[in-house]
Amino acid sequence: MPDQDEPVWVDTTVNGVRHEEVVDARTTLADFLRGRLRLTGTHVGCEHGVCGACTVIVDGAAVRSCLMLAVQADGAVVETVEGLTDDPGDLTPLQDAFSRHHAVQCGFCTSGFLMSTTAALREGPVTDEAQARDVLSGNICRCTGYTGMVAALLEVGGTRDDH
Ligand code: FES
Ligand code: FES
Incomplete structure (x- = not known):
């Protein structure tokens, strides 16, 4: 069990772009997406899995990114709202x-x-x-x-x- 402040590597593909980053072991996926990758379309409301504002898709499944650690997305394919269309001016x-x-x-x-x-x-x-x-x-x-x-x-x- 790593110390929660221990730096860990995360190698994940987000909206088709591969990211290899070092984060604190305790960093949530929501904070990683918003703070490190600046994908601020993913919102954080309750921070304990109730409201769904932080929902992203990980390996095809909808997940609460406030309840998932960034390191748990190591090797995963993550989709956020920014990745729903190739062109930010388009809508699905x-x-x-x-x-x-x-x-x-x-x-x-x-x-x-x-x-x-x-x-x-x-x-x-x-x-x-x-x-x-x-x-x-x-x-x-x-x-x-x-x-x-x-x-x-x-x-x-x-x-x-x-x-
Ligand atoms: S912020 Fe409410 S479920 Fe994640
Ligand atoms: S909380 Fe304002 S549109 Fe849903």
Whole structure:
């Protein structure tokens, strides 16, 4: 068990770019992404796994990056909201649907919702409201009331590609 301040190597691919960095053993993946890589689209709210704001995709699975150490992403492929499109000016169909359905208010929670729902849509279609609400249930929003997110998810949920 390394000391929590012990420097450790992390070799991880984030949004298609390989990063080899030395971090403190206790550094969370969220802090690594935001502080070291300056990928500040991943937000930190509760810092204990409840709100979902910090959700990213690691090796295909949605994870709470506040609960995962950066060193646990050694050798992994990480996706953040910045990597959903190649061009920052583009929107994925899901992002576009979030915008049109007014699923964003302050936006603090939005990247977490996008990463959770993107991971879910890669697993399979989302075609009814109960299923959509189940997909959204792991994330908390304090502004929008979820109605727009459900509509956005159902609009794109029947298709499998290019979320
Ligand atoms: S900040 Fe990670 S779940 Fe809330
Ligand atoms: S849009 Fe403000 S917390 Fe979700």
